[in-house]
Amino acid sequence: MNVFLDFEKPVAELEGKIKELRHLSDGSEVNVGEEISRLQAKAETTLRQIYGKLTPWQRIQVARHPERPHFSDYVTALIEDFVPLAGDRTFGDDRALLGGLGRFRGRSVMVLGQEKGSGTEGRVKHNFGMAQPEGYRKAVRLMEMADRFRMPILTFVDTAGAYPGVGAEQRGQSEAIARSIEACLRVDVPLIAVIIGEGGSGGAIAIATGDRVLMMEHSVYSVISPEGCASILWRSADKARDAAEALRLTAEDLKELKVIDRVVPEPLGGAHRKPDDAVRSLGDAIAETLAEIENEGAPSRRLARREKFLAIGTALA
Amino acid sequence: MNWLTNFVRPRIQAIVRTRETPDNLWTKCPSCGQMVFHRDLAQNQFVCTNCGHHLRIGPNERFERLFDNGTHTRVPVPAVPADPLKFRDTKRYSDRLKDTRAKTGEEEAVVVAEGTIGGRATVMAVQNFAFMGGSMGLAAGEALIAGARRAVANGAAFIVFSAAGGARMQEGILSLMQMPRSIIAVELMHEARLPYIVVLTDPTTGGVTASYAMLGDVALAEPGALIGFAGPRVIEDTIREQLPEGFQRAEYLLEHGMIDMVVHRHRLRDTLVKLVTLMVPEERAGAAD
Numbered sequence: 303m304n305v306f307l308d309f310e311k312p313v314a315e316l317e318g319k320i321k322e323l324r325h326l327s328d329g330s331e332v333n334v335g336e337e338i339s340r341l342q343a344k345a346e347t348t349l350r351q352i353y354g355k356l357t358p359w360q361r362i363q364v365a366r367h368p369e370r371p372h373f374s375d376y377v378t379a380l381i382e383d384f385v386p387l388a389g390d391r392t393f394g395d396d397r398a399l400l401g402g403l404g405r406f407r408g409r410s411v412m413v414l415g416q417e418k419g420s421g422t423e424g425r426v427k428h429n430f431g432m433a434q435p436e437g438y439r440k441a442v443r444l445m446e447m448a449d450r451f452r453m454p455i456l457t458f459v460d461t462a463g464a465y466p467g468v469g470a471e472q473r474g475q476s477e478a479i480a481r482s483i484e485a486c487l488r489v490d491v492p493l494i495a496v497i498i499g500e501g502g503s504g505g506a507i508a509i510a511t512g513d514r515v516l517m518m519e520h521s522v523y524s525v526i527s528p529e530g531c532a533s534i535l536w537r538s539a540d541k542a543r544d545a546a547e548a549l550r551l552t553a554e555d556l557k558e559l560k561v562i563d564r565v566v567p568e569p570l571g572g573a574h575r576k577p578d579d580a581v582r583s584l585g586d587a588i589a590e591t592l593a594e595i596e597n598e599g600a601p602s603r604r605l606a607r608r609e610k611f612l613a614i615g616t617a618l619a
Numbered sequence: 620m621n622w623l624t625n626f627v628r629p630r631i632q633a634i635v636r637t638r639e640t641p642d643n644l645w646t647k648c649p650s651c652g653q654m655v656f657h658r659d660l661a662q663n664q665f666v667c668t669n670c671g672h673h674l675r676i677g678p679n680e681r682f683e684r685l686f687d688n689g690t691h692t693r694v695p696v697p698a699v700p701a702d703p704l705k706f707r708d709t710k711r712y713s714d715r716l717k718d719t720r721a722k723t724g725e726e727e728a729v730v731v732a733e734g735t736i737g738g739r740a741t742v743m744a745v746q747n748f749a750f751m752g753g754s755m756g757l758a759a760g761e762a763l764i765a766g767a768r769r770a771v772a773n774g775a776a777f778i779v780f781s782a783a784g785g786a787r788m789q790e791g792i793l794s795l796m797q798m799p800r801s802i803i804a805v806e807l808m809h810e811a812r813l814p815y816i817v818v819l820t821d822p823t824t825g826g827v828t829a830s831y832a833m834l835g836d837v838a839l840a841e842p843g844a845l846i847g848f849a850g851p852r853v854i855e856d857t858i859r860e861q862l863p864e865g866f867q868r869a870e871y872l873l874e875h876g877m878i879d880m881v882v883h884r885h886r887l888r889d890t891l892v893k894l895v896t897l898m899v900p901e902e903r904a905g906a907a908d
Contacts, residue, residue, distance in 0.1 A: 466849030467858050471867060474877050475848040476828035483802050483830065503795060504829045511799040525786045525795040535708035535788060549791045550704050561792050608803055615757045615793045618700040
C-alpha cells in the first residue's frame with residue numbers, strides 16, 4: 303500500500319522490520335515491544351536525517367507523491383457543507399479543476415483548485431490535474447461569484463501545468479489562463495492561494511495570484527518543470543536534477559525570493575505520511591492568514607494585491 | 620565523417636559565405652528558400668517578395684514604419700535586478716545576457732517608444748525575438764508596466780507587438796510572476812479607458828500568450844504567425860496527437876475566434892491608424908496634450 307520513494311529506502315526497510323516483528327509477536331509470548339520501539343526511534347531519526355536535507359530533485363518527488371493529500375482531501379477535512387459547482391457555462395465541465403461553496407471555520411468561502419485524482423481511474427477522470435480552458439473559465443466564474451457575495455477565496459494549487467492538447471489550444475487555453483489571472487487580480491475579497499503539491503507554471507499562476515501565497519513545506523512552484531527546462535537549456539532530459547537546483551523551486555527558495563508569503567510545515571517525512579496532520583497544519587495557517595489580511599484593513603483589497611505583485615522581484619539584490 | 624561535417628564543412632561555408640556576401644546582401648527566405656536581395660526585402664518590410672512570408676523583424680523596423688513619419692523617442696524602462704537566481708545551465712545566464720546585448724545592441728527583449736499614430740499619442744512596446752527568443756523576464760514585465768504607465772499619463776494608446784517563446788527560464792519563478800505583472804499593465808489601460816491593442820507576431824507562445832498577449836481590446840496577428848500556449852512540439856511529444864493542418868497559425872486562431880483579424884504587414888499601419896483614431900476620440904486626444 304505504501305509507496306516509498308528511492309531515497310526513503312532505509313526507512314522502508316526499518317518499517318518493514320517493525321511490521322514483521324508485530325506480525326511475529328501476534329499471539330506469541332515473546333515480548334518484542336522493546337525491539338519495536340528501538341526500531342521506531344531509529345526510523346524516525348533516519349526520516350529526520352533524510353527529510354532534513356532533501357535536494358530540490360527529491361522535493362519534486364515528494365511534491366508529486368501519489369499518496370500526498372490532494373485538493374479533495376483538504377476540502378473534505380477543512381470545508382463544511384461543501385457544495386461543488388460545475389461548468390464554465392460555455393463548453394463543458396473540467397474535472398481537473400474543481401470548486402465550490404463551503405464553510406471554513408464558520409464562514410462562507412469559495413474554494414477551488416486542481417485535483418490530480420487517485421488511482422488510475424481517478425487520475426484519468428481528473429486528467430492528472432491538468433486543466434483545460436473550461437477549468438480556468440469555471441475558476442473565473444467562481445471567483446466573480448465570490449466577489450459578488452463578499453466571500454474570501456481559497457485556492458489549492460496542484461498541477462504539472464495546463465493541459466497541452468489540440469482541443470485546449472483550439473478553445474483558447476492561453477486566453478482562459480490570462481482571464482483567470484485577471485480575475486484573481488480583479489476581485490475585492492481576500493484571495494489566499496496555497497501550493498499543496500506541484501505549482502506548474504501558467505496552469506498554477508492562473509489561480510495563484512493571491513493576496514497571500516502559501517506553500518506546503520515540500521511543495522514546489524516553478525515556471526517550467528525541471529525535465530522541460532533541462533531538455534531546452536541543457537538539451538538533455540537527463541539534466542533534470544541540475545535544472546531542479548538551478549530553478550530555485552522549493553518553498554524556502556521562493557520565500558527567500560519574496561514570491562511567497564509563508565511556508566506551511568508538514569509532518570515529519572512529508573504530508574503523505576500523516577495527511578491529517580498536514581491538513582490541520584494548513585487549516586491553521588489559512589485561518590491565521592485570513593485574519594492577517596482582514597486586520598490589514600486595506601481600503602481596496604484589489605489595489606493592495608496589485609501593489610504586492612508590482613513589488614515582486616524589484617527589491618532583490 | 621563527424622569531424623568533416625561538424626568542423627570542416629562549417630568552416631568552409633563560413634569562408635565561402637563571407638566572400639560571396641560581404642555585406643549580407645542576400646537573405647534566404649526561411650519559408651520558400653528563395654534568395655532575396657536584402658534591399659528589396661527591406662523595402663518590402665521584410666515580407667518575402669517571392670512567397671509573402673513575413674520574416675521576424677525587430678523594434679526599430681516597427682517603430683520607423685508605424686509611427687507617423689517614423690518619429691519616435693524611446694521610453695526609459697526602470698532597471699531590474701540582473702540574474703537574481705545566479706542561474707547557470709551550460710553557460711552562465713549573465714554571460715548569455717552580455718552576449719545578447721552585444722549582438723542586438725538592445726538592453727532587453729522588450730523595447731518601448733512613444734510618438735503619434737494618425738496624430739494620436741501612442742506608446743508602442745515591441746518584443747524582440749532576436750533577444751533570447753523574446754523571452755519574458757523581470758525586464759520585459761517592467762517594460763510593459765512602464766509602457767502602460769506612460770500611455771495612461773499621456774492619454775495615449777498602447778500597442779504591443781508580442782513575439783516570444785515564453786518565459787525567461789533563467790529567471791525561474793520570477794519570470795512566471797511577469798504573467799500577473801504584465802496583466803496589471805493591461806488593467807491600467809482598461810481603467811483609463813484607453814485602447815490596448817496587441818499585434819501577435821511569429822512566434823507567440825507560452826506564458827506570453829497566456830497573459831498580456833491575449834487580452835487586447837483588439838487583437839491583430841501577422842499572417843502565418845505561430846500563436847499558442849503549448850508549443851507544437853510539446854503537444855506532439857507529450858500527448859502524441861497528430862496536429863491538424865495550419866494548427867496554431869494566425870489564420871487558425873482567427874477561425875476559432877481567438878483574434879480579430881490577420882493583417883498583412885503592408886496594411887498594418889493603416890489598420891492601426893484607423894483603430895487608434897476610432898478608439899481615441901479627437902476631443903480626448905486634444906485634452907490629453
